Amino acid sequence: MPGFACALVPFTELAAERWPGVLDQAVELGLPGVMLDLVWRTHERGVGRADFSGARDVRRFLGLAAGRGLWAAVRLGPLFAGESGLGLPERVLGARACQAMGPRGAPRFAPCPWRLVPAPDLGAPALVAELEGWLEVALGALARAAADGHGPRAAVLDLTALLAYHAPPAGALLAAAERLSARVRARLPGVELLQVVGPRAPAELALGLAAGADGLGAPLRAGRGELDPVAARCAGLRALGHAPLGLPLPAGVALFGPVRALDDHIFTSLAGLMHGLEGFALESLVDRRGWTGAPLRADGAPVAEPADWVRRLLRLCARLAPWRLKALGHGGERGLPEVGDPELLLAWHGPAGPEAGRPAEGPGCLWLANPTAAPRSARLRLPAGLQPVDVWRRSELGARPGELEVGPHRLRPLEIAPC
Amino acid sequence: MLAPELASAGVEPEHWARLGRVLAAVAARLGPWPTSPEALARLLEEAAPGLRADMDPIAQLLALARAGAAAGLPVPPALAALGRAPFLLLQAAFDRLWPDGTTLVLYAVDVDLDAVWTSLVLRKERGDVALLGGDGLLGEQGLRAARWREDVPRLLGALAGRVGPAHAALFFTRDGLLELLAAPRPLACLARLRARREALLTPWPWRLAAPLALLGAVLRARELLRPHEGGR
Numbered sequence: 273m274p275g276f277a278c279a280l281v282p283f284t285e286l287a288a289e290r291w292p293g294v295l296d297q298a299v300e301l302g303l304p305g306v307m308l309d310l311v312w313r314t315h316e317r318g319v320g321r322a323d324f325s326g327a328r329d330v331r332r333f334l335g336l337a338a339g340r341g342l343w344a345a346v347r348l349g350p351l352f353a354g355e356s357g358l359g360l361p362e363r364v365l366g367a368r369a370c371q372a373m374g375p376r377g378a379p380r381f382a383p384c385p386w387r388l389v390p391a392p393d394l395g396a397p398a399l400v401a402e403l404e405g406w407l408e409v410a411l412g413a414l415a416r417a418a419a420d421g422h423g424p425r426a427a428v429l430d431l432t433a434l435l436a437y438h439a440p441p442a443g444a445l446l447a448a449a450e451r452l453s454a455r456v457r458a459r460l461p462g463v464e465l466l467q468v469v470g471p472r473a474p475a476e477l478a479l480g481l482a483a484g485a486d487g488l489g490a491p492l493r494a495g496r497g498e499l500d501p502v503a504a505r506c507a508g509l510r511a512l513g514h515a516p517l518g519l520p521l522p523a524g525v526a527l528f529g530p531v532r533a534l535d536d537h538i539f540t541s542l543a544g545l546m547h548g549l550e551g552f553a554l555e556s557l558v559d560r561r562g563w564t565g566a567p568l569r570a571d572g573a574p575v576a577e578p579a580d581w582v583r584r585l586l587r588l589c590a591r592l593a594p595w596r597l598k599a600l601g602h603g604g605e606r607g608l609p610e611v612g613d614p615e616l617l618l619a620w621h622g623p624a625g626p627e628a629g630r631p632a633e634g635p636g637c638l639w640l641a642n643p644t645a646a647p648r649s650a651r652l653r654l655p656a657g658l659q660p661v662d663v664w665r666r667s668e669l670g671a672r673p674g675e676l677e678v679g680p681h682r683l684r685p686l687e688i689a690p691c
Numbered sequence: 692m693l694a695p696e697l698a699s700a701g702v703e704p705e706h707w708a709r710l711g712r713v714l715a716a717v718a719a720r721l722g723p724w725p726t727s728p729e730a731l732a733r734l735l736e737e738a739a740p741g742l743r744a745d746m747d748p749i750a751q752l753l754a755l756a757r758a759g760a761a762a763g764l765p766v767p768p769a770l771a772a773l774g775r776a777p778f779l780l781l782q783a784a785f786d787r788l789w790p791d792g793t794t795l796v797l798y799a800v801d802v803d804l805d806a807v808w809t810s811l812v813l814r815k816e817r818g819d820v821a822l823l824g825g826d827g828l829l830g831e832q833g834l835r836a837a838r839w840r841e842d843v844p845r846l847l848g849a850l851a852g853r854v855g856p857a858h859a860a861l862f863f864t865r866d867g868l869l870e871l872l873a874a875p876r877p878l879a880c881l882a883r884l885r886a887r888r889e890a891l892l893t894p895w896p897w898r899l900a901a902p903l904a905l906l907g908a909v910l911r912a913r914e915l916l917r918p919h920e921g922g923r
Contacts, residue, residue, distance in 0.1 A: 356696060365744060378739040387695040387748040388735070436728040437735065525704045527823065531711030533704060562697075565704030 276551025278305035282560045283333045293572040302586045305343040307553045311359040322409045331417040338422040345426040353433045369398035372438035382437035385528035395440025400448045411459035432470035446480040482512040489519025506547035518544045518552035524566035692749040694819040701827030709809040716872040722767030737762040750778045793858035799868040805837040808865040862891040878907035
């Protein structure tokens with residue numbers, strides 16, 4: 273099991289009486305943890321005042337999760353690209369001192385569901401001061417949960433979500449990250465601090481964020497045809513000395529944004545794993561406003577296909593290491609894939625067998641993901657004792673008996689079984 | 692025209708993915724769009740002086756198109772032209788064409804699989820599109836794809852009870868819809884599809900039909916009057 277696997281429960285969008293059922297389902301799916309968002313806009317009831325009651329009672333939610341053996345990671349933003357108003361209260365969005373200004377003296381704008389809003393400037397002292405004020409309130413609520421023994425395992429900050437629309441100087445962004453991180457460390461001692469490093473984060477910024485974080489996340493909101501950025505993100509994080517986390521890894525489809533399907537998520541997740549992903553946070557476990565295709569419906573009922581995918585993904589992670597196979601490539605035999613090998617992933621999920629070992633009997637499914645854009649195929653040899661079940665697929669994929677070939681940008685499921 | 696707090700319900704992920712492809716095909720017919728984040732950022736920068744956070748999202752879109760056209764960026768000319776009209780006028784026309792409290796409906800059926808291929812239900816309230824939904828809104832009362840033509844009246848009744856009466860509804864076979872999207876003359880293609888019973892437009896109010904027919908006639912006339920490529 274990877275060290276960090278969880279799924280977002282949008283707890284403030286669910287009636288509080290639904291929380292136990294949803295958390296029970298998370299356990300049933302095999303998730304060791306859940307993720308939750310603390311969105312400023314959702315909780316603020318005036319300057320310095322916040323509502324943590326009823327369906328916003330984060331302390332109670334964390335207690336219910338802990339009672340089921342689930343650890344929790346809390347995303348603190350400060351910006352949430354998928355939330356109305358980027359998760360900021362209107363008073364902050366509308367404050368000139370908090371807005372990013374363009375070269376013509378007009379505010380820059382950025383998209384959020386379903387409108388354009390002034391882009392906040394995370395390098396602006398006024399916004400950072402406002403954020404510190406909100407964090408103090410939010411962290412206070414988490415600290416009370418921690419005092420109950422139900423504190424979060426990890427806190428997640430993402431200061432790079434809007435870099436496509438406004439990029440403050442790296443120094444200013446790092447200074448903001450440092451101040452916000454210091455608040456988190458002070459109020460939640462012992463809690464892992466994770467930083468999300470978006471695809472547009474320059475190296476200087478990524479290095480700075482890595483220096484102050486316990487882990488780095490690569491947002492993997494990519495589709496099948498966009499795997500190069502996934503590879504680049506993961507490789508970049510590994511270069512910084514961190515095992516990358518898929519944070520977030522899509523589960524379901526955001527209605528606002530590029531259209532993705534379950535196949536895209538499967539492919540992205542496998543490609544991420546291939547590039548050394550050592551954990552993930554699925555977003556979202558539950559359907560919510562502006563979201564469809566999650567593993568659970570808003571009433572907590574599981575949806576067969578995506579729920580099955582979550583189970584398989586978790587099993588796959590658990591069995592990945594023992595099932596690294598050998599490949600033939602470029603005329604010579606070599607190990608494939610090493611963690612981070614950008615060439616090919618082989619991942620097995622099959623019927624339950626001895627823990628972390630080969631299934632005892634019956635066919636399983638071998639997923640082959642080859643995310644290279646290069647116009648060459650990857651070839652590998654099945655280990656002794658395994659053969660494809662499906663003869664048609666064998667002839668489609670097999671170069672020679674016992675070998676398989678997968679073209680670039682392809683994902684193939686193949687039933688295989690012991691000979 | 693569009694509520695920033697747009698609600699969504701009953702959207703099947705596969706339907707949404709297919710609808711995305713349909714909408715992309717429609718958008719491509721309108722003209723060029725900025726596709727990369729860099730191009731979008733440039734467009735946003737050009738439009739920023741004319742944007743406000745409290746504008747209707749469609750007004751924001753039209754302002755983008757207007758500013759993009761003025762700056763020579765790739766934006767659909769029709770949107771840029773609409774962007775030059777006063778938004779209040781556009782809102783009034785929108786309200787005349789589509790009454791509050793009613794829905795617009797689109798279905799496409801995969802006749803090979805006897806399944807709904809994609810679906811879209813939009814409900815308008817107080818001048819804005821306020822709900823985005825799909826066949827899932829109706830649960831067990833959704834379209835019975837195997838006999839979809841006969842089932843349309845029942846479906847519309849269920850929709851009226853659960854979501855709102857349909858102001859206009861379009862039902863296609865999947866192949867018919869794909870043919871329409873690729874057709875050089877969409878209105879003529881639509882007429883052929885109706886004749887072949889691969890498209891069913893019911894209800895189809897004259898307030899929508901007449902402007903569409905007029906638009907089709909104008910486009911056809913422009914096409915006929917345009918000098919041939921390579922001529923003279």
